[in-house]
Amino acid sequence: LREVDPAMADRLHPSDSRKIARSLQVYDQHGRPHSKILQEQQQRQGGSAYGGPQRYEDTCVFWLQCQREVLNERLDSRVDEMLDRGLIEELLDFHREYNHVLEKKDVDTKYTEGIFQSIGFKEFHEFLVKQEGKQFDKSNASKENQEILRTGVENMKTVTRRYAKKQMTWVRNRFLARPSSSAPDVYGLDATDLEKWESNVLKTALDILDKLIKGESPLINPLTRVVLQDDRHARHVCEICDNRIILGEENWKKHLRSRSHKWHVKREERNRHQSS
Numbered sequence: 001l002r003e004v005d006p007a008m009a010d011r012l013h014p015s016d017s018r019k020i021a022r023s024l025q026v027y028d029q030h031g032r033p034h035s036k037i038l039q040e041q042q043q044r045q046g047g048s049a050y051g052g053p054q055r056y057e058d059t060c061v062f063w064l065q066c067q068r069e070v071l072n073e074r075l076d077s078r079v080d081e082m083l084d085r086g087l088i089e090e091l092l093d094f095h096r097e098y099n100h101v102l103e104k105k106d107v108d109t110k111y112t113e114g115i116f117q118s119i120g121f122k123e124f125h126e127f128l129v130k131q132e133g134k135q136f137d138k139s140n141a142s143k144e145n146q147e148i149l150r151t152g153v154e155n156m157k158t159v160t161r162r163y164a165k166k167q168m169t170w171v172r173n174r175f176l177a178r179p180s181s182s183a184p185d186v187y188g189l190d191a192t193d194l195e196k197w198e199s200n201v202l203k204t205a206l207d208i209l210d211k212l213i214k215g216e217s218p219l220i221n222p223l224t225r226v227v228l229q230d231d232r233h234a235r236h237v238c239e240i241c242d243n244r245i246i247l248g249e250e251n252w253k254k255h256l257r258s259r260s261h262k263w264h265v266k267r268e269e270r271n272r273h274q275s276s
Contacts, residue, residue: 005033011233013247050182059184060212062205063171063223064191072161079157087120088149095128119163123155177228185222240264 001020002009008023023034030037038051046053066074098115116122127148175183187208189201208218231249238244238255241264246252255261 005035007035008033010235011035011247013245046181048179048182050178053181054184058212060208060222061175061184061186062208063186063188064201065188066190067192070192071164075160075164076157079153079160082120083153088124091121091124091128092131095132099132119159120156123159124149124152127152173228176223176225178225179227180225187218187220188223238264240268 001012001023004027005023009020012019012023014020026034026037041047041052042049044052116125121128127145130145130148171186175186187205189204191197191201193200204220208220211218233247234249234252236246236252236255238246238261241255241261244255246255
């Protein structure tokens with residue numbers, strides 16, 4: 001990537017293989033650097049440092065929101081429902097079939113990539129390995145297997161809640177941290193109490209939409225934007241931490257406050273003191 005598009009290589013972390021591969025794919029398909037294409041999009045009328053102009057002018061986003069405690073309960077219940085509907089049996093069947101196919105190809109199972117890294121697989125990795133080649137009967141399972149399974153369930157609930165939090169962060173960064181020229185307005189709809197869905201969500205959304213279609217201002221204001229400076233691609237190299245590369249001003253500040261960085265600083269000071 002540095003050979004064909006050095007500007008994009010500076011924007012991406014060396015470990016971000018997915019984005020690096022994507023930029024190389026763009027170059028291969030268009031015969032032009034990815035960074036040049038993005039620059040042209042940003043320079044169009046209505047574009048900005050965040051990207052090109054919005055494709056459609058009259059756009060709004062409805063964001064279904066929920067109190068955190070209620071959302072966590074729903075997420076946990078969703079995992080329980082998946083278990084009741086046969087999640088474990090499905091995992092075991094897939095695991096057996098997957099290994100059977102690999103045996104024919106004489107290839108080892110890779111638990112650190114692909115489908116096994118998705119939510120619902122990696123949390124039950126130890127359990128699946130323990131059950132390999134065996135029939136599972138929860139009622140007759142050993143205490144050890146039951147404990148491994150219970151841990152897998154708790155881990156899946158934890159990771160699911162964490163994933164929901166990341167989704168909320170993505171919405172804020174994608175819409176609310178950008179100027180109106182780069183992202184549509186977002187209207188929050190309270191879905192905490194499902195018994196009030198008609199009034200709090202459906203009717204509210206239709207009222208907002210009706211006003212916008214008529215060119216009028218809705219009675220409810222869109223969520224407040226907190227536009228952040230677009231410095232997420234700023235590149236820093238921490239020489240003290242073995243030339244570690246950090247992208248983004250905010251990430252750089254976090255790195256400087258981290259225990260790892262402070263430990264390396266102390267080590268550097270200790271080495272200088274000993275050499276002197």
